[in-house]
Structure formats: structure tokens, C-alpha cells
Amino acid sequence: MQKLIEIADYLKNKGARFADAREHSVKDRTLITENMRINSFREKEISGIGIRVLYENGWGYSSTKDFSMNGLQKAADEALRLAKAANSISSEKIDYAFEPVHLDRFATKIQIDPFQIDPAEQASLMLAASRKMLKSRDIFKTIGYVYFKRQERKYASTDGSQIETVLYSVLPEMIAIAKANGEVKSRTWMPNACNAGYEYFKELPFMENAERIAAQAREHCFARQCSEGKTNLILDPLNLSLTMHESVGHPTELDRVLGYEESCAGRSFATLDKLKNFRYGSDKVTFIADNTMEGGLASYGYDDEGVKCQKWKMIDEGILVDYSAPRELAKKIGKERSNGSCRAELYNNVPITRIPNLYLAPGEKILSKEEIIADTKDGIYIEGRGSFSIDQMRLNMQFGGDAFWEVKNGHITGMLKDVVYNAISYEFWRSCDAVADSREFEKAGFISCGKGDPMQIGQMTHGASPARFRNIMVRRGK
Ligand SMILES: [Zn+2]
Structure with missing residues (x-):
């Protein structure tokens, strides 16, 4: 956070009307099952700092993955250079609405971090539902999908705000595909995607919905x-x-x-x-x-x-x-x-x-x-x-x-x-x-x-x- 505050001050001293710096780290995990196997597993992590600056009537933006003070100043200079260039051709007056200064932390309330859980355990819930669907009449394919995301943000602005946030999101989905009566039809169960921890995913009623969507996918093949x-x-x-x-x-x-x-x-x-x-x-x-x-x-x-x-x-x-x-x-x-x-x-x-x-x-x-x-x-x-x-x-x-x-x-x-x-x-x-x-x-x-x-x-x-x-x-x- 200290570096972000310094960068906002640095830009203020160089004549910026407003500046903010945002450190943003995102980690996500995607797990897809198809029938009784794990079809794909991907995990990625990305982090860096974005700097936004308003100089007179021009905005500039730059970002960097270099977290050193030297790297941040280079990005700040670039954002300022772009803001000055935008200002030189700007024909409108730019202003921005007041916001009180916030010194705060905010976090999604979670009990279990999904990234601490073995993906094999996460897949097993979807595979158990898949097994049940594949036993249903005329179901030939099933797909399970889950996406977990963790975002960490640190934010500082020339207003004086210093904010830290940690968010966890989860998106689950399950699909049954049936072939009957000369048709191929699917039915998707899409429980609410929300900001929550692993406990939300673990408690989802996979089995009862597996049965329901498998039956409806087949019924769909006979629909008028x-x-x-x-x-x-x-x-x-x-x-x-x-x-x-x-x-x-x-x-x-x-x-x-x-x-x-x-x-x-x-x-x-x-x-x-x-x-x-x-x-x-x-x-x-x-x-x-x-x-x-x-x-x-x-x-x-x-x-x-x-x-x-x-x-x-x-x-x-x-x-x-x-x-x-x-x-x-x-x-x-x-x-x-x-x-x-x-x-x-x-x-x-x-x-x-x-x-x-x-x-x-x-x-x-x-x-x-x-x-x-x-x-x-x-x-x-x-x-x-x-x-x-x-x-x-x-x-x-x-x-x-x-x-x-x-x-x-x-x-x-x-x-x-x-x-x-x-x-x-x-x-x-x-x-x-x-x-x-x-x-x-x-x-x-x-x-x-x-x-x-x-x-x-x-x-x-x-x-x-x-x-x-x-x-x-x-x-x-x-
Ligand atoms: Zn949209």
C-alpha cells in the first residue's frame, strides 16, 4: 500500500489534478468434467499495478508488472505523458464527482478457501453427479463446470483513500445431454454464481439436480x-x-x-x-x-x-x-x-x-x-x-x-x-x-x-x- 500512496503523491507533485494506483492480483481455477473424466483443469495467476491520472482536462493510464519503485515511477510517468497528450487535444472540461476519503478493508465472508482444496475433491462432486446422469435413460454426455476466482485489490488515490479488498467468486454448472427420438437435447443446471467460499460449492445439491436435469434432457427430445x-x-x-x-x-x-x-x-x-x-x-x-x-x-x-x-x-x-x-x-x-x-x-x-x-x-x-x-x-x-x-x-x-x-x-x-x-x-x-x-x-x-x-x-x-x-x-x- 505504501508504494501506491507514494505514486499518487508523486503524480500530485507533478501537477496531476487526480491520480489513483490500484494493485490487482487475480487467481482463478477452471475445472471441467466430461462424462466420467476430468476434461480440463487450468489455474492461472496474474498481478500488476494500474495507474490512472487526470492532468487538467486529459486522462492517462498505464500499468506495470514491475513492483519496484523505479518500475512504478516509469508507469506513472507514462500515464502522465498520455494525460498531457490527451489534455492538449481535449475540447471539454473534465471533472469528477466528490467521494469521501475511505480507509477501509473489505472481504467476501468465506469459511474455506477453494484454492486450498484438492481439485480432485472438487471434481469428485461433479463426477458423482455425472455417474448418476449417465445411468439415466438416453443420456450420452454430461458436463460439469466450476470456476473459482480470488481477487485482491489495494487502492490509493490523491483523495487520500486507502482501500484493501479480497473477493472470492464461484461459478458452478452442470449439463446433461440426451439423444432420443432423432434429437439431441440438453438441460443445464446453473445454481447461482456468487461471491462465496468453497463451502458454498460443497453444499450444492448436485445429486437431486442430476436426476432432474437428466430426465428433462430426455423429455426435451420428445417435446413438441x-x-x-x-x-x-x-x-x-x-x-x-x-x-x-x-x-x-x-x-x-x-x-x-x-x-x-x-x-x-x-x-x-x-x-x-x-x-x-x-x-x-x-x-x-x-x-x-x-x-x-x-x-x-x-x-x-x-x-x-x-x-x-x-x-x-x-x-x-x-x-x-x-x-x-x-x-x-x-x-x-x-x-x-x-x-x-x-x-x-x-x-x-x-x-x-x-x-x-x-x-x-x-x-x-x-x-x-x-x-x-x-x-x-x-x-x-x-x-x-x-x-x-x-x-x-x-x-x-x-x-x-x-x-x-x-x-x-x-x-x-x-x-x-x-x-x-x-x-x-x-x-x-x-x-x-x-x-x-x-x-x-x-x-x-x-x-x-x-x-x-x-x-x-x-x-x-x-x-x-x-x-x-x-x-x-x-x-x-x-
Ligand atoms: Zn453484459
Whole structure:
């Protein structure tokens, strides 16, 4: 930490308006099983220091793996040189939102460090589930996947903040693939990816879910095609997590809104003129951003600009009320403070606006998924994530799913296949007429959200209770 403080002071003495230095070490482990063998095991570790500097009206960034004072000064000089160059051609005044000074430590609460556990033990849990799935009728292939990540950050800025964080994340997944009736179909079990220790992974109910997804993968091979046209959709939390990520999470990133970010499906229709007056969804639709959520993948304690993680409303009873705003852009739109959602993947990435932990608030009325289904005359119930696409303004979107069931006269009547739904994002959220209550709320983490040039990977948690959407266009995906 001392070196980081010295580097921030060094840049201040050279005329920087603001500077911060971030030491970032990441260790991760990926373990994949296929049928009864370990298909791949990879572990990697990377660490270095990133230095960001604001000189008059220009930003500069540099990074190094050389932790010596000499190495750090070289990187600091480079960042300053780039900031001066940016300033010489800058046509706009740059400012950044105030943040109180923080002297703090934050760590994911864990009991067992996954990196202290033999990978063979980790694989054995997945292989036991695999054995069970392979005994099921028509299952010919199984995949187990687990990803563990440990991140350590030290941060110091010319504001005077000194912050240390240690985060542990885990992403588990299991897939059963069946061949029957001339079809090959899969079913995925994707328990919540979250910030947690090894104890979370160890306690996951592998065996009971192995049986369920193996049976559903086979059933999927005998599923009927859906009829095309408008129908009512009942979506489970995991399916909704991807839909909200793409159609609410990304469009409310302020850098996209202001036109500073265009890669990875572009900008945003949720422009500033719509703030506080645009109907983004029905009055059943409230979205809460919460980077203080326990176990949330974006619960970093502090973001990579030294801003304390916060909780705020993004959409309130259907109305767009806020964005995810880093310090510079928050100031640009007259906000007093950033809401702390600016993060970098590694030491050599510039921190960028990131989707926070973002969830659809559960309905206030007591209502279960079963009651929603019982109240639906015609429709399709969808579980899990499938493929998707969305346009550059995040308006025209289409999503699949992992498993689909027909709903007739209040009952599930059988499995369907290859269902794709299609909508304009705000029309989709406006059509939401029922959200189940908090008893059915489930979280669903993302660990590989791609954004930026060069591309960075980000992580965050979404969540929802099952919800119904009226008159959505459904097509066959095949
Ligand atoms: Zn994303």
C-alpha cells in the first residue's frame, strides 16, 4: 500500500489534478468434467499495478508488472505523458464527482478457501453427479463446470483513500445431454454464481439436480414445436436474469447513454431526456441496483475509483429513475456522487462503467409461480438461459431459454422445444402484469459480461421472482 500512496503523491507533485494506483492480483481455477473424466483443469495467476491520472482536462493510464519503485515511477510517468497528450487535444472540461476519503478493508465472508482444496475433491462432486446422469435413460454426455476466482485489490488515490479488498467468486454448472427420438437435447443446471467460499460449492445439491436435469434432457427430445404468434410468457428467475442484463442493465450504463461506449451491442435508447419520465415497464416493474448485496458478484466493497458500493433504484414502478454512473460521468449529468459501479477486469484495464447487482423487485402481493400459472389460460413457461441477440440501441431483442413448457387453462401440459421470444425491450417490460412474491426470489450471477475495447470481462448478480408477460411474440428457433 505504501508504494501506491507514494505514486499518487508523486503524480500530485507533478501537477496531476487526480491520480489513483490500484494493485490487482487475480487467481482463478477452471475445472471441467466430461462424462466420467476430468476434461480440463487450468489455474492461472496474474498481478500488476494500474495507474490512472487526470492532468487538467486529459486522462492517462498505464500499468506495470514491475513492483519496484523505479518500475512504478516509469508507469506513472507514462500515464502522465498520455494525460498531457490527451489534455492538449481535449475540447471539454473534465471533472469528477466528490467521494469521501475511505480507509477501509473489505472481504467476501468465506469459511474455506477453494484454492486450498484438492481439485480432485472438487471434481469428485461433479463426477458423482455425472455417474448418476449417465445411468439415466438416453443420456450420452454430461458436463460439469466450476470456476473459482480470488481477487485482491489495494487502492490509493490523491483523495487520500486507502482501500484493501479480497473477493472470492464461484461459478458452478452442470449439463446433461440426451439423444432420443432423432434429437439431441440438453438441460443445464446453473445454481447461482456468487461471491462465496468453497463451502458454498460443497453444499450444492448436485445429486437431486442430476436426476432432474437428466430426465428433462430426455423429455426435451420428445417435446413438441410451439405455435408461432403472440402468447403469454411466464419466465423463471434464471431466464429473466439474462433478459434484464441485456435490456435493463446495459441500457442504464451511463457511458452507453452518453455515447462514450459503443462496442458489444452499442449504445442505449434510455437517453437523458427520458430520465424520470419514461415508462420503461409496467407499474409491477421495479429494478433495484444493490452493490452491497451479500454474496453479490459486484459486491466489491468499493469500486475501482474508490467509491463505496451502494444501493439505489434504477426503475421505480416502471419509470426510469437512475443510471450506473462513474465519477466523471456522474458529474457531467449533475449528480453529486457516483453510485460506485466502475470496475476493471485486471490491473492493465481502465475501470469502466459496469452493470451493478441488479434485480427485479419481488411483487408485494402474496403470489406464487403456481398461482400465476393457474391464472394463465394460454402461454409458455420458460426456465434457464438460452442464446440471445439485441440491437445497437438495446431495443429489438430476442431470447431463447433452456427448457419450455406449454401452459393451457392454468396447467402445464407438456414440454415444448426451440422457443424464441421477440420484443422491443420497453414494450416487453411494460407487458409485465404479475411478479411472484419474495418467497420465490432467486439470484443468478454473471461472471463473463464482455464490454469495452479492448474487451474486459465483468461480473454481477441479477435476481427475480417468476413473472408473467402478456402478448409476447414467440417464434420457432429452428
Ligand atoms: Zn453484459
